[in-house]
Amino acid sequence: xxxxxxxxxxxxxxxxxxxxxxxxxxxxxxxxxxxxxxxxxxxxxxxxxxxxxxxxxxxxxxxxxxxxxxxxxxxxxxxxxxxxxxxxxxxxxxxxxxxxxxxxxxxxxxxxxxxxxxxxxxxxxxxxxxxxxxxxxxxxxxxxxxxxxxxxxxxxxxxxxxxxxxxxxxxxxxxxxxxxxxxxxxxxxxxxxxxxxxxxxxxxxxxxxxxxxxxxxxxxxxxxxxxxxxxxxxxxxxxxxxxxxxxxxxxxxxxxxxxxxxxxxxxxxxxxxxxxxxxxxxxxxxxxxxxxxxxxxxxxxxxxxxxxxxxxxxxxxxxxxxxxxxxxxxxxxxxxxxxxxxxxxxxxxxxxxxxxxxxxxxxxxxxxxxxxxxxxxxxxxxxxxxxxxxxxxxxxxxxxxxxxxxxxxxxxx
Amino acid sequence: xxxxxxxxxxxxxxxxxxxxxxxxxxxxxxxxxxxxxxxxxxxxxxxxxxxxxxxxxxxxxxxxxxxxxxxxxxxxxxxxxxxxxxxxxxxxxxxxxxxxxxxxxxxxxxxxxxxxxxxxxxxxxxxxxxxxxxxxxxxxxxxxxxxxxxxxxxxxxxxxxxxxxxxxxxxxxxxxxxxxxxxxxxxxxxxxxxxxxxxxxxxxxxxxxxxxxxxxxxxxxxxxxxxxxxxxxxxxxxxxxxxxx
Numbered sequence: 001x002x003x004x005x006x007x008x009x010x011x012x013x014x015x016x017x018x019x020x021x022x023x024x025x026x027x028x029x030x031x032x033x034x035x036x037x038x039x040x041x042x043x044x045x046x047x048x049x050x051x052x053x054x055x056x057x058x059x060x061x062x063x064x065x066x067x068x069x070x071x072x073x074x075x076x077x078x079x080x081x082x083x084x085x086x087x088x089x090x091x092x093x094x095x096x097x098x099x100x101x102x103x104x105x106x107x108x109x110x111x112x113x114x115x116x117x118x119x120x121x122x123x124x125x126x127x128x129x130x131x132x133x134x135x136x137x138x139x140x141x142x143x144x145x146x147x148x149x150x151x152x153x154x155x156x157x158x159x160x161x162x163x164x165x166x167x168x169x170x171x172x173x174x175x176x177x178x179x180x181x182x183x184x185x186x187x188x189x190x191x192x193x194x195x196x197x198x199x200x201x202x203x204x205x206x207x208x209x210x211x212x213x214x215x216x217x218x219x220x221x222x223x224x225x226x227x228x229x230x231x232x233x234x235x236x237x238x239x240x241x242x243x244x245x246x247x248x249x250x251x252x253x254x255x256x257x258x259x260x261x262x263x264x265x266x267x268x269x270x271x272x273x274x275x276x277x278x279x280x281x282x283x284x285x286x287x288x289x290x291x292x293x294x295x296x297x298x299x300x301x302x303x304x305x306x307x308x309x310x311x312x313x314x315x316x317x318x319x320x321x322x323x324x325x326x327x328x329x330x331x332x333x334x335x336x337x338x339x340x341x342x343x344x345x346x347x348x349x350x351x352x353x354x355x356x357x358x359x360x361x362x363x364x365x366x367x368x369x370x371x372x373x374x375x376x377x378x379x380x381x382x383x384x385x386x387x388x389x390x391x392x393x394x395x396x397x398x399x400x401x402x403x404x405x406x407x408x409x410x411x412x413x
Numbered sequence: 414x415x416x417x418x419x420x421x422x423x424x425x426x427x428x429x430x431x432x433x434x435x436x437x438x439x440x441x442x443x444x445x446x447x448x449x450x451x452x453x454x455x456x457x458x459x460x461x462x463x464x465x466x467x468x469x470x471x472x473x474x475x476x477x478x479x480x481x482x483x484x485x486x487x488x489x490x491x492x493x494x495x496x497x498x499x500x501x502x503x504x505x506x507x508x509x510x511x512x513x514x515x516x517x518x519x520x521x522x523x524x525x526x527x528x529x530x531x532x533x534x535x536x537x538x539x540x541x542x543x544x545x546x547x548x549x550x551x552x553x554x555x556x557x558x559x560x561x562x563x564x565x566x567x568x569x570x571x572x573x574x575x576x577x578x579x580x581x582x583x584x585x586x587x588x589x590x591x592x593x594x595x596x597x598x599x600x601x602x603x604x605x606x607x608x609x610x611x612x613x614x615x616x617x618x619x620x621x622x623x624x625x626x627x628x629x630x631x632x633x634x635x636x637x638x639x640x641x642x643x644x645x646x647x648x649x650x651x652x653x654x655x656x657x658x
Contacts, residue, residue, distance in 0.1 A: 004542075012524055013524075016524060318520075319522060321520075322520045322521075322522065322533075323533065323537070324505060324508075325479075325481060325508060325514050326508065326509065326514070326533050326534045326537060326581070327505050327506065327508050327509020327510070327534055327537040327585075328505060328537050329501075329505045329506070329537070330501060330502055330505075331502070332537060405481045406476050406481045406482055409481075409516075409520065
């Protein structure tokens, strides 16, 4: 029998029992919806993190006093505090001179505000502004661009000028109606002249990325002392050079720190890939739990489908009898019920996907997390739901196929 | 006619030929014989009625002839082909190509239109969709129901439903039309209509086997076979047999 006929029959009987079909499909709908929503969430948040977290642009990595592992593990951190030397400007100068693979190297330092990060200007005040000190070369690492004015330059660096490059949030709050360029602001008790404004980057987890003030690293260290460890950023020409460049920097640093072959690194190199690895491990476990829960839902949903298909076979014994009398072979009847069960389940999967899509669209509007509904997730969800229907339809369909035509024809309609 | 005389050679003319057909059912430890050695020969374009009281084995014989069941013993040739011990699927194929069923309760699919009901045997015969619709319409034309092709069974009268069923029986050009109490659920006026339709089909060259327990319906046939206790009790020609050319 042509599959089209089987599909037609499937939709017909689905439509004939709308409420029953819906209730039957609830399990599949919920599980597919959960699956798609979680995938969408994880995917969206991964994308979000990949594009927004940190100042790490594409093809960059940083050298810091501590590795990511040491930052995330308390014991390792305590040990590393004793072991890992502070990174200084001399390290920056050394690497800038000796590392040959990176096309740009910059130094940065942040977290300098002793108080609440209050910035005052123009009679207004603003809290929780992040202050960073960087070298002018940092401009090639960051993900924003200059919207107005200029970035720090070599002159600022050498002369430790009191200038500030600010995030657009500061303009909104402190200089709502005036051109901020050339204006002064007071940060951490010091007076800076605004030389430039960055383009807007938006939020990460509800925290603004545009609430910062960037000053020359030389000025920063003049004001705050030079005991804080600096970070050093590197940029390479393309992604294939990241790992060779990381190796180069690592070798240079190990030599500089006189580490023997067996010693562990006493510094940390954090590439976008390292951050993403950590992040994926986190979201991976979220996804794993969701997949586990979904699998249980799906089995339950599948059993419900099997149950309703068994009922349908009993209900339509007469129909099977008629079809067999007219020449339907076992295989034809088997196919009919298998396809019906698969279609039923696939319809449930489709509804689940639609509900998930609605949910993620609404949630995407209400939160700053950009939910994504990848096509692959949709295809996989459809595939899984159809497969569940096929699998749990085997037994009822086989039962229908085995019916004797004379017995089936005698059944009550 | 002596059926034993023809059992040695199968003529092409024979649509149905059985030799010593037995059907046994086990009731617990005991075996009950529903048919005890039936010998039957029905030729092309015959119009035969099978009569008998309930429990006579009439339905069993009908199921065997319709290839819905297999005999316990004996042989059955349908259109010259031995079908006594075919598998389920082979029987399904034979039912599809060789037999057109007409049932007492019509047995139409309730959710399908007349046209689609008539198309069903063609679907299982693997006929492509375009040709299916055409042939189904032809069959509906033969029973004068083309104007009801999009109606579902519950929108049709009993007589119309039976005509749809007859169209369905005709659509695959079967060797044999097997009608099991086709007027059992119809009033006498409608019954007459249906029976005159059978007359017409016979005139067009179809072979018709009618199972009934009503004498006046059986008299439409040209030959009546009485079954009693699983055996042929009487095999006679009716008054109408002279009509046959």
